[in-house]
Amino acid sequence: MRLTCPLCGDRDRREFHYYGAEVYADRPDAGAALDAWDDYLHLRDNPAGETRDLWYHEIGCSAWIVVTRDTVSHRILQTALLTARQRQVGKFVYQEGDLREVPAKPGAATGGERP
Numbered sequence: 301m302r303l304t305c306p307l308c309g310d311r312d313r314r315e316f317h318y319y320g321a322e323v324y325a326d327r328p329d330a331g332a333a334l335d336a337w338d339d340y341l342h343l344r345d346n347p348a349g350e351t352r353d354l355w356y357h358e359i360g361c362s363a364w365i366v367v368t369r370d371t372v373s374h375r376i377l378q379t380a381l382l383t384a385r386q387r388q389v390g391k392f393v394y395q396e397g398d399l400r401e402v403p404a405k406p407g408a409a410t411g412g413e414r415p
């Protein structure tokens with residue numbers, strides 16, 4: 301399998317680490333209710349069709365990438381960078397196809413770090 305990193309181009313899947321569904325990036329705030337943490341840790345959709353997953357370009361540029369794929373046909377439909385625009389509140393937001401550098405606030409984490 302091949303994945304297209306938005307920064308590095310077409311690469312072998314073994315250069316990436318799979319982190320699961322995109323919702324993994326929607327970590328609840330530290331003081332969130334237990335139900336929110338229970339949902340985050342234990343409940344996952346298992347769709348037949350289009351899904352979005354998080355991949356980390358471990359042997360490459362260290363970027364977090366959202367891969368849109370079809371779980372039935374196994375086709376990769378799109379890849380996009382995951383940016384850390386709202387890192388300060390414990391949330392990640394990305395925009396498809398957004399490859400611009402996002403200015404970080406002082407002390408904020410960069411998009412290349414683990415969520």
Ligand SMILES: [Zn+2]
Binds near residue numbers: 306307308357360363
């Ligand atoms: Zn890369």
